[in-house]
Amino acid sequence: MSRTLYDKLVDAHKVCNLPDGDMLIYVDFHIMNEYTSPQAFSGLSAKRLDVWRSEAHLAVVDHVNATRDSKPHDAASKLLIDNLEANCIKHGIALYGLGDPRQGIEHVVVPEQGLVVPGMLIACGDSHTTTYGAYGALGFGIGTSEVEHVLATQTLRYKRMKTMRVIVEGDTAPGVTAKDIIMKVVHVVRAGGGNGYAVEFAGSAIRDLDMAGRMTVCNMAVELGARAALIAADEITEAALKGHPHTGQFAFKGENWVSDPEAVFDEEITISGANIEPLITWGTSPDQSVPITANVPSKLDYVSPKAKAALERSLKYMGLTEGQSAQSIKIDTAFIGSCTNSRIEDLREAAKILQGRQVAEGVKAIVVPGSAMTRIKAEAEGLRDVFEAAGFEWRPEAGCSMCLAMNDDIAMDGERVASSTNRNFEGRQGRGARTHLMSPAMVAAAAVSGHLADVRDFK
Amino acid sequence: MMKTIKGIAAPLPLANVDTDVIMPKRFLITITREGLADGTLADLRFDNVGQLRPEFILNKAPWTRATILIVGDNFGCGSSREHAVWGLRQLKIDACIGTSFAGIFYDNARKNGLALPIVSPKTRDALLQFSSNARGAKVSINLDNRTITAGEISVVFEMDNATRTSLIRGSDDTLDTLEQAAAIHDFEATLDDSMWVNVIQ
Numbered sequence: 163m164s165r166t167l168y169d170k171l172v173d174a175h176k177v178c179n180l181p182d183g184d185m186l187i188y189v190d191f192h193i194m195n196e197y198t199s200p201q202a203f204s205g206l207s208a209k210r211l212d213v214w215r216s217e218a219h220l221a222v223v224d225h226v227n228a229t230r231d232s233k234p235h236d237a238a239s240k241l242l243i244d245n246l247e248a249n250c251i252k253h254g255i256a257l258y259g260l261g262d263p264r265q266g267i268e269h270v271v272v273p274e275q276g277l278v279v280p281g282m283l284i285a286c287g288d289s290h291t292t293t294y295g296a297y298g299a300l301g302f303g304i305g306t307s308e309v310e311h312v313l314a315t316q317t318l319r320y321k322r323m324k325t326m327r328v329i330v331e332g333d334t335a336p337g338v339t340a341k342d343i344i345m346k347v348v349h350v351v352r353a354g355g356g357n358g359y360a361v362e363f364a365g366s367a368i369r370d371l372d373m374a375g376r377m378t379v380c381n382m383a384v385e386l387g388a389r390a391a392l393i394a395a396d397e398i399t400e401a402a403l404k405g406h407p408h409t410g411q412f413a414f415k416g417e418n419w420v421s422d423p424e425a426v427f428d429e430e431i432t433i434s435g436a437n438i439e440p441l442i443t444w445g446t447s448p449d450q451s452v453p454i455t456a457n458v459p460s461k462l463d464y465v466s467p468k469a470k471a472a473l474e475r476s477l478k479y480m481g482l483t484e485g486q487s488a489q490s491i492k493i494d495t496a497f498i499g500s501c502t503n504s505r506i507e508d509l510r511e512a513a514k515i516l517q518g519r520q521v522a523e524g525v526k527a528i529v530v531p532g533s534a535m536t537r538i539k540a541e542a543e544g545l546r547d548v549f550e551a552a553g554f555e556w557r558p559e560a561g562c563s564m565c566l567a568m569n570d571d572i573a574m575d576g577e578r579v580a581s582s583t584n585r586n587f588e589g590r591q592g593r594g595a596r597t598h599l600m601s602p603a604m605v606a607a608a609a610v611s612g613h614l615a616d617v618r619d620f621k
Numbered sequence: 622m623m624k625t626i627k628g629i630a631a632p633l634p635l636a637n638v639d640t641d642v643i644m645p646k647r648f649l650i651t652i653t654r655e656g657l658a659d660g661t662l663a664d665l666r667f668d669n670v671g672q673l674r675p676e677f678i679l680n681k682a683p684w685t686r687a688t689i690l691i692v693g694d695n696f697g698c699g700s701s702r703e704h705a706v707w708g709l710r711q712l713k714i715d716a717c718i719g720t721s722f723a724g725i726f727y728d729n730a731r732k733n734g735l736a737l738p739i740v741s742p743k744t745r746d747a748l749l750q751f752s753s754n755a756r757g758a759k760v761s762i763n764l765d766n767r768t769i770t771a772g773e774i775s776v777v778f779e780m781d782n783a784t785r786t787s788l789i790r791g792s793d794d795t796l797d798t799l800e801q802a803a804a805i806h807d808f809e810a811t812l813d814d815s816m817w818v819n820v821i822q
């Protein structure tokens with residue numbers, strides 16, 4: 163029978179069916195961070211359980227650490243960092259802690275270390291674990307009780323999801339990036355439109371992306387509600403597997419990790435690559451986006467009173483007037499970073515815009531490379547000089563930083579941020595902070611303009 | 622054995638309420654599960670100086686005693702933080718009735734005895750109306766036969782079997798799964814060496 167890539171991955175990892183209707187699936191590799199794992203370890207202690215297989219786990223410090231310095235910036239974050247270290251020592255788990263040359267945002271360091279290959283199953287206490295679908299691996303986020311479950315059993319209880327194929331066909335225009343592709347998909351399918359689905363991305367616009375771009379797409383698929391995102395492995399994937407510390411240590415060769423040509427999906431959506439423009443979000447949900455050449459919606463665009471009220475609420479929080487042009491939105495801060503867009507490829511794209519230009523007066527601009535390795539590479543390529551000459555602050559340490567502001571990079575009440583991150587939720591970057599999502603090149607364009615701007619106007 | 626959940630329901634019709642809203646990150650710097658009641662929906666319940674917002678539904682009688690929330694579409698989206706569910710439980714919420722929930726939130730809820738019955742948009746809207754108008758009247762959720770009753774309303778909800786069984790039994794998934802240890806060992810025996818990840822320390 164023809165099967166989708168998703169079904170092949172689930173079949174290959176199924177341990178057994180359970181009497182209540184769930185199945186047990188085997189986790190090849192599990193990643194932890196310092197803020198969603200402490201209660202999992204204390205759960206193990208309380209139940210007097212051991213870790214099933216210590217060598218299959220990796221812990222990374224990335225969410226709460228300051229990025230100005232390699233030392234914890236306050237007692238609370240130190241508590242979380244020390245707790246993770248103590249748990250890793252106790253259970254013999256590998257840790258990329260502060261000061262480790264391999265440290266960085268979990269979803270940036272895992273591919274750098276060669277810890278993802280096609281056909282694997284990866285779980286992590288973080289929703290953006292969908293990123294690994296870019297490699298034809300099944301990655302998904304779990305909660306803390308499930309972190310405990312994986313530690314104790316190397317498995318998870320699982321329900322097979324429905325499948326959706328999103329086909330993005332046709333060349334995209336210059337200036338349109340992977341970020342714009344996925345923001346467009348989120349706009350079309352809507353936040354929550356992917357709840358209960360595993361999404362496979364296909365079509366020429368996806369195949370033409372490099373691995374960094376594919377990771378950006380799969381990363382943000384969780385904003386649809388998709389619990390898994392997949393892209394079939396191909397020559398580009400194979401080439402990306404070479405030359406990392408874990409290269410050659412493992413391979414999952416049992417299957418060809420692509421959907422069979424006749425495989426049937428529960429849902430299928432086609433989007434024309436040619437119709438995608440650089441996008442920005444104007445609201446407080448990642449699906450509330452418009453092309454940079456367009457205007458913020460107005461109440462006239464909606465029929466139902468509920469939708470009008472929701473628009474009003476979002477605009478009030480965002481401090482915008484209905485119908486105002488996207489490019490008239492002035493910013494206070496520009497942030498380049500996060501597991502969506504802090505890879506070397508992202509920094510190069512932003513630097514191209516910044517070359518020979520200056521950050522606008524009054525705009526605070528920060529770039530936080532996704533990992534220590536990314537930072538070193540960027541410095542060697544001269545990107546740091548470009549960012550600094552333009553007036554960006556270049557952070558010496560890697561981490562999530564202003565993506566969720568669990569460290570000291572917190573946007574103030576009313577502060578407006580052009581951000582290369584993935585979530586524009588109320589309060590995400592700080593209480594009352596106003597986030598506009600866009601590609602890293604668009605953040606650079608906004609930084610030098612002082613307002614949201616069209617990257618295509620920067621030659 | 623938890624079979625029926627009964628209580629006052631509060632309408633919370635906003636769509637896409639994410640886990641940053643349910644549990645703002647400033648409450649996440651903790652290594653325990655406790656002490657999260659005050660953080661739950663904090664920016665909706667409290668103003669910038671920590672005063673109760675009188676206009677917010679959970680701050681108004683009789684909904685101060687609500688143990689059930691009637692929620693908007695795609696509730697619990699965003700971050701995987703289980704703190705959101707721990708907090709709702711510590712705020713004494715036993716169930717959220719909605720049309721769709723984000724996957725990780727749904728699984729986290731099951732692990733902590735928070736029931737998430739799924740109903741059609743029409744039923745949800747009727748329950749929103751009921752909970753806004755019938756001041757103090759109770760909503761009853763029967764897990765055994767998957768029904769919700771509220772005044773004149775009597776409807777069937779959706780909930781997968783495994784989640785329903787787990788809520789009724791109040792079981793611990795980790796300990797239950799360890800009873801399948803033999804099956805896990807058998808599966809591992811089928812993996813060849815090339816499928817064994819060994820993270821370099």
Ligand code: SF4
Nearest residue numbers: 290500501562565566
């Ligand atoms: S960069 Fe942002 S989205 Fe990514 S793991 Fe960190 S906090 Fe989560």
